[in-house]
Amino acid sequence: MAAQPQIATLDCDVLVVGGGNAGFSAATSAAQSGAGRVLLIDKCPEEWVGGNSYFTAGAFRTVHGGLEDVLPLVNNVKEELIDLDPYTSRDFLADLRRVTNGRFDPELGKVLVEESNDAVKWLAGIGVRLQLSFNRQAYKVDGRYKFWGGMCLKTEDGGRGLMIDHRRAAEKIGVKVLFSTAARTLKLDESTGAFKSLEAVGEEGKPIIINAKAVVLAAGGFEANPRMRSQYLGPGWDNAYVRGTPYNTGECLEMAIRDISAKQAGQWSGCHSVAWDANAPAHSGDREISNEFTKSGYPLGITINNQGDRFFDEGSDIRNYTYAKFGRAILNQPQGIAFQTWDSKGVAWLRDEEYRDEIVEKIHASSIEELARKCADSHGLENPRRFIETVEEYNQAVYQHRKENRGLKWDPAVKDKLSTQSSERSLKIPKSNWALAIDEGPFVAVKVGCGVTFTFGGLAIDPKTAGVVSLSGRSVPGVFCAGEMVGGLFYENYPGGSGLTSGAVFGRKAGIHAAAHANAKRTSVVGSRL
Numbered sequence: 001m002a003a004q005p006q007i008a009t010l011d012c013d014v015l016v017v018g019g020g021n022a023g024f025s026a027a028t029s030a031a032q033s034g035a036g037r038v039l040l041i042d043k044c045p046e047e048w049v050g051g052n053s054y055f056t057a058g059a060f061r062t063v064h065g066g067l068e069d070v071l072p073l074v075n076n077v078k079e080e081l082i083d084l085d086p087y088t089s090r091d092f093l094a095d096l097r098r099v100t101n102g103r104f105d106p107e108l109g110k111v112l113v114e115e116s117n118d119a120v121k122w123l124a125g126i127g128v129r130l131q132l133s134f135n136r137q138a139y140k141v142d143g144r145y146k147f148w149g150g151m152c153l154k155t156e157d158g159g160r161g162l163m164i165d166h167r168r169a170a171e172k173i174g175v176k177v178l179f180s181t182a183a184r185t186l187k188l189d190e191s192t193g194a195f196k197s198l199e200a201v202g203e204e205g206k207p208i209i210i211n212a213k214a215v216v217l218a219a220g221g222f223e224a225n226p227r228m229r230s231q232y233l234g235p236g237w238d239n240a241y242v243r244g245t246p247y248n249t250g251e252c253l254e255m256a257i258r259d260i261s262a263k264q265a266g267q268w269s270g271c272h273s274v275a276w277d278a279n280a281p282a283h284s285g286d287r288e289i290s291n292e293f294t295k296s297g298y299p300l301g302i303t304i305n306n307q308g309d310r311f312f313d314e315g316s317d318i319r320n321y322t323y324a325k326f327g328r329a330i331l332n333q334p335q336g337i338a339f340q341t342w343d344s345k346g347v348a349w350l351r352d353e354e355y356r357d358e359i360v361e362k363i364h365a366s367s368i369e370e371l372a373r374k375c376a377d378s379h380g381l382e383n384p385r386r387f388i389e390t391v392e393e394y395n396q397a398v399y400q401h402r403k404e405n406r407g408l409k410w411d412p413a414v415k416d417k418l419s420t421q422s423s424e425r426s427l428k429i430p431k432s433n434w435a436l437a438i439d440e441g442p443f444v445a446v447k448v449g450c451g452v453t454f455t456f457g458g459l460a461i462d463p464k465t466a467g468v469v470s471l472s473g474r475s476v477p478g479v480f481c482a483g484e485m486v487g488g489l490f491y492e493n494y495p496g497g498s499g500l501t502s503g504a505v506f507g508r509k510a511g512i513h514a515a516a517h518a519n520a521k522r523t524s525v526v527g528s529r530l
């Protein structure tokens with residue numbers, strides 16, 4: 001008879017599945033809440049620690065009361081002159097409502113918004129180093145840093161720093177971490193319907209059974225799974241570039257739906273996606289270059305597809321409210337590519353992190369004709385003649401608007417109303433703000449594709465506890481969820497910096513309630529033995 005594989009068994013009080021921002025927030029908060037033995041497992045090997053959270057800029061959107069409220073949290077402010085307006089719950093909710101066209105789950109959104117300030121302060125309290133995001137969220141205008149777009153905080157050294165700090169905090173409070181351990185199956189207790197155990201696959205495919213009193217699912221979305229992307233997001237999405245971890249492949253979503261009848265929520269055909277360097281690797285992010293493949297300088301110029309046409313309003317809103325939907329717009333173009341195009345005025349404002357020569361291939365030219373020729377010769381532009389016409393039509397529209405609006409001043413930190421639409425001349429696709437003529441060489445283009453960040457469809461949770469809701473409409477005892485796996489917050493678009501905040505708010509909450517569940521079970525077991 002063939003020998004049965006040895007099945008290892010582990011016991012803990014709270015098990016956390018997934019080691020990104022949401023999972024580590026849950027694990028540390030469970031341990032802080034007296035959970036006893038907290039174990040975090042992650043499918044990835046240790047060198048890929050941190051999931052998508054590692055790849056982030058570490059930007060957190062949070063309600064705050066202005067500079068006085070955030071100054072005690074940050075470590076990088078010296079003598080700078082700063083303009084930072086308060087960002088209220090009402091502002092955050094209005095942004096969420098606007099960018100999702102009012103489709104977000106109002107209860108979930110309310111908790112995200114109202115607990116965001118507290119969650120970020122909690123992170124600072126466990127040792128996450130925070131900074132004011134001068135480089136990404138402010139422009140220096142007339143000697144003062146003007147913050148814009150409702151977001152001002154980031155972590156020191158971005159996602160790398162965030163995950164170093166999370167690991168340090170978790171280790172300090174006794175959380176154990178197992179890498180190369182992938183969740184496969186959830187088991188409920190047949191008599192109580194409460195969580196009982198999870199089957200996982202460890203190194204070299206060894207099966208492991210983990211018994212726990214509560215579990216927190218924080219294993220990301222399905223963005224790194226090309227089959228699920230084309231199945232749920234639609235045809236062509238298998239061609240998108242994966243911006244972050246290659247390990248978020250959606251099986252924990254499927255596991256919860258299959259094994260515990262978890263209710264699905266949110267927009268399964270929706271995702272966050274951005275303009276991404278077309279020379280980046282296709283199937284996973286690069287841990288060195290990380291978020292720097294993002295190409296978010298489009299408001300400073302125009303974006304043209306390979307037929308030579310513009311196809312979206314680059315200035316429709318502040319970048320934080322548009323960048324997460326323009327990846328889709330690029331994917332829908334022929335060959336899924338486009339050319340971000342600037343003249344010397346726009347180039348001067350491009351951020352070094354994303355556009356310095358060492359990390360991106362720039363196409364340089366001294367005239368638009370030369371730029372179009374170079375883009376056509378070796379970068380896939382199919383209609384250079386139309387490219388030249390498009391720039392010319394755009395410039396004529398800008399000149400006319402300027403003639404009619406001489407009082408307006410270019411300002412990248414506000415919606416400055418410099419546009420292409422005037423009484424005499426209007427473009428079919430406007431540029432509504434920051435419309436500068438592209439007429440002063442040298443000229444630059446960068447080829448971009450669509451980078452998928454994370455998917456919006458997920459599990460329904462009880463906003464008060466982060467407990468997973470089943471098809472019956474009730475929470476499954478002992479099963480919680482946080483981070484990208486939660487569905488219902490984002491539709492079509494997303495206010496920048498909300499993903500990490502969501503992971504911290506609902507991760508922390510899931511940890512507290514998982515610990516309470518585990519402690520109640522421990523008490524009842526002890527009680528029944530007496």
Ligand SMILES: Cc1cc2nc3c(=O)[nH]c(=O)nc-3n(C[C@H](O)[C@H](O)[C@H](O)COP(=O)(O)OP(=O)(O)OC[C@H]3O[C@@H](n4cnc5c(N)ncnc54)[C@H](O)[C@@H]3O)c2cc1C
Pocket residue numbers: 017018019020021022023041042043044049050051052053054055056057058059060061181182183184218219220221243244245247248249250251252285290291453454482483484485496497498499500501503
């Ligand atoms: C390039 C980039 C930049 C971004 N910048 C920002 C930003 O600045 N601000 C912001 O708010 N958001 C940003 N985001 C979005 C943000 O990363 C996510 O919203 C958030 O980090 C997700 O956290 P999470 O813990 O849910 O998932 P993750 O951090 O992805 O962690 C999930 C973990 O689950 C593990 N896992 C998967 N399957 C299994 C399994 N079967 N068993 C065990 N473990 C499993 C994975 O290996 C992974 O480590 C960015 C994303 C990317 C890719």
